[in-house]
Amino acid sequence: MAIKCTQIELAARPIGDPKHSDFRVVTVDLPPVGDGEMLCRIIYQSLDPYMRGRMDDAKSYAVPVAIGDVMGAGTVAEVMESKNARFKEGDIVTGMFGWRTHIISDGAGVRKIDPTIAPISTAIGILGMPGMTAYVGLLDIGEPKAGDTLVVSAASGAVGAVVGQIGKLKGCKVVGVAGSQEKCDYVVNELGFDHCLSHLSDDLESELANVCKDGVDVYFENVGGKVFEAVLPLVNSFARIPVCGLISRYSHVGNFPGPNLLPKLTRSILTNRLKLQGFIITERWDRFPEFEKDMSSWIKSGEIVYKEDFVDGLENAPEAFMGLLKGKNFGKLIVRTSEDPTR
């Protein structure tokens, strides 16, 4: 009997915020496992802000998801049946399997996970793409030095939380910006940032100036919009701004009202000799071995902690994703698609 796979497809390109009707839940029969292939059952599926960009048809770094295609995502899965020499039944693997319950894979881009290092869900979190994004973006582009002031937006998120903790390990003063008071408290008390401000404040700019008395040397940009604008007047000479994400802007439609702040930015780039640089982690995968070594050791020693926010059931992925874009998650957002055999 054929294996049934439930999957979530892009039904329509969102205009502004995504809504339920932009997604479609479909159940299909999978073909038998062919030579060189394997059947995988998805256990955990990542939800990340970048997925919003893939839903648009705009020019971007990645080919957009086509209407009717399954939404893409990093996942952790168990091999149920294998005719692929690299994998055997029972292996826990990670790969870009997408928003679905099962898949027939030829093993390309799939990597086996050692479940003894850390919980397997971390392969799509702190030990996977978001963790590595933080590591490479901060170290390679942000170039933090001891004594620097580092500001991190989306500070309780999957990337921001790691950026700030690495910043502390490197001797920076770290200031987070997050949403709710609960998140801000977590960022200071659990993650060890020096300060955390709320972007919901009416006067973020002066609050930020108040805690960044020596200016800002590194701003790790995850959100865009008002946080960026609040940081801009505070940047020091030679500040570095890794541009990692712009979650506040992804669903924006049309022009932004004036005044036009572009000339203010370019003037600051010139007079302060700033470096702004965008990056995409998948293009920097050569850094994975060093990242994995460092991060595993920091997790083992407790120097870096992480928080996961689980949502049960694939059918709840669209709702959770819409919440992610509004900052409703608290920690790395993960869909638990099926039971984790290692817990």
Place this chain on the structure above:
Amino acid sequence: MAIKCTQIELAARPIGDPKHSDFRVVTVDLPPVGDGEMLCRIIYQSLDPYMRGRMDDAKSYAVPVAIGDVMGAGTVAEVMESKNARFKEGDIVTGMFGWRTHIISDGAGVRKIDPTIAPISTAIGILGMPGMTAYVGLLDIGEPKAGDTLVVSAASGAVGAVVGQIGKLKGCKVVGVAGSQEKCDYVVNELGFDHCLSHLSDDLESELANVCKDGVDVYFENVGGKVFEAVLPLVNSFARIPVCGLISRYSHVGNFPGPNLLPKLTRSILTNRLKLQGFIITERWDRFPEFEKDMSSWIKSGEIVYKEDFVDGLENAPEAFMGLLKGKNFGKLIVRTSEDPTR
């Protein structure tokens, strides 16, 4: 009898475009030459867009000129009398002597010029600060590769003209943006750029798109404003944008009208993995020896040509400077303060 020095001081901070009343011409008696000092007669004085920034009191990379201080400038001068062991009467030197006819100098920051290499005026032009700005900004930040499309604003200016010619030597397709038709013709016919467009055009954006069929890999920013905005939709993945100057913006007062283009830029930085970086040439002076070697050889071989725009008499410096900010000069703008003994 004391030597008389005529000098131009900052009389008032300009609001918007500088005007004559912002400058004051003063004649002073110089003291006698003391031990370790020398008397220099200025021959050539540079006029550069960056001087506009120094007239403001805003936070910038350099201490502003104080009201009543002599305006700063790079100069070429002849030593008239010397009690400094490093220099002797008749030496031709270059130093930051400012907008004046004579100076008593202790030799700090002063460098002797060899008049047999090139005309001595080039020490404040192609073989001096503007030439080196082009060299370092393009090679170190712009990182041009053969086959890249390089766009250069202020293409007939002291920096832009050199940027484009070095770009051609490195195998780039080079597109200039300048003002008048005469300048555009010069940029293509004399400097060898592939194209040159006028920023006076009503439709720079589509004209630029038309000549940059393969997009833009390097944009050397000298002007800000509409040229930057026309380039932005054309940038390729991994484009580099050295931010060298923003001449169109220096005298702007107040906010800029919307729409706000900042989010458009940050989105492009992210999706195209752009690098924008500002720089100040005086902080990169370690590159001078290599620059001087390369540039001297390119000038000698005729691979790089240059154009100087002389204005006679220190009293005409304010008028010429005001014209520079409006693009009225054609080539490197130089005040001929007194007779050149080497010509």
